[in-house]
Amino acid sequence: MNDALGDLHNMVPHFTQVIHRVVNGSWVNHRKVWDTHSFILVYDGEAVIGCNEEQRVGKGDLIYFKPGDVRWGYTFEDNPMKCYGMDFKYSCLLFDNDDWIKKDIPLPIQSFLHLNDSHLFSRVLHLFQNLTKEWISPTTFNKVSRERAYFMEILNLLFLWNSSKQSLNYDKIRKVEKVSQYILDNYSRKVKLQDLADYIQLSQSYLQVIFKDITGSSPIEYLINVRINKSKELMKEGYQNIGEISELVGFNDAFYFSRCFKRIEGITPTEYRSTISSQRQFV
Numbered sequence: 200m201n202d203a204l205g206d207l208h209n210m211v212p213h214f215t216q217v218i219h220r221v222v223n224g225s226w227v228n229h230r231k232v233w234d235t236h237s238f239i240l241v242y243d244g245e246a247v248i249g250c251n252e253e254q255r256v257g258k259g260d261l262i263y264f265k266p267g268d269v270r271w272g273y274t275f276e277d278n279p280m281k282c283y284g285m286d287f288k289y290s291c292l293l294f295d296n297d298d299w300i301k302k303d304i305p306l307p308i309q310s311f312l313h314l315n316d317s318h319l320f321s322r323v324l325h326l327f328q329n330l331t332k333e334w335i336s337p338t339t340f341n342k343v344s345r346e347r348a349y350f351m352e353i354l355n356l357l358f359l360w361n362s363s364k365q366s367l368n369y370d371k372i373r374k375v376e377k378v379s380q381y382i383l384d385n386y387s388r389k390v391k392l393q394d395l396a397d398y399i400q401l402s403q404s405y406l407q408v409i410f411k412d413i414t415g416s417s418p419i420e421y422l423i424n425v426r427i428n429k430s431k432e433l434m435k436e437g438y439q440n441i442g443e444i445s446e447l448v449g450f451n452d453a454f455y456f457s458r459c460f461k462r463i464e465g466i467t468p469t470e471y472r473s474t475i476s477s478q479r480q481f482v
Contacts, residue, residue: 217334224276246280319369
């Protein structure tokens, strides 16, 4: 999948509230300047929500408040709003020139989004539900990591949706994720485009189109990159024979492996092996 998060992968979020809210008909939220980031995902009912401007919202609408935004709202007695929400703060820590830098990176999300793709909305809703359950659970060894995992997937999907001008088809993402996982599980074997198309029950041409849309590369190019990355790992682990390495990662032809490696890495496998041999260290 395209890296929609970019430097925000280095985000460290801190949640101040995560809530499932079923409001009654008299619910009113008076005007207030918000001091945290906040998401509201409406899954039923209706409300009027103000985030610097006023909009009527319903199922599938996501509202994003950033610090300093003026927030207000009210619902309707005959169709009260049901929603999930979270308030959070975050920092981004970037490693540059052997040092950590705290960087303020704004979230590239507009105040009002409508998730009109049913598959995408279902997934985002499921993630909000899981995050809410995790929030109220007792502290365990993996509570924080699970909360952050749900949150980061929500962000990535929202960024993809926003960057696609709200025309993203989440069903395509699910198909591409299945093919990507198949490649990761089978890269060392002989894998053809037809094998991938048969696995996901699509035509070769349509698979190539949706895979390119989501990842930015063709399925075979993705496969080659996986194999090259694995070959680099093997060389770091001490594997010396280029022919053996090429076979282990799924290339039947060492010469073709070398060509692909140089095209992607800019140097030959032999040159790469020589470079890392002096840097090798125990992990």
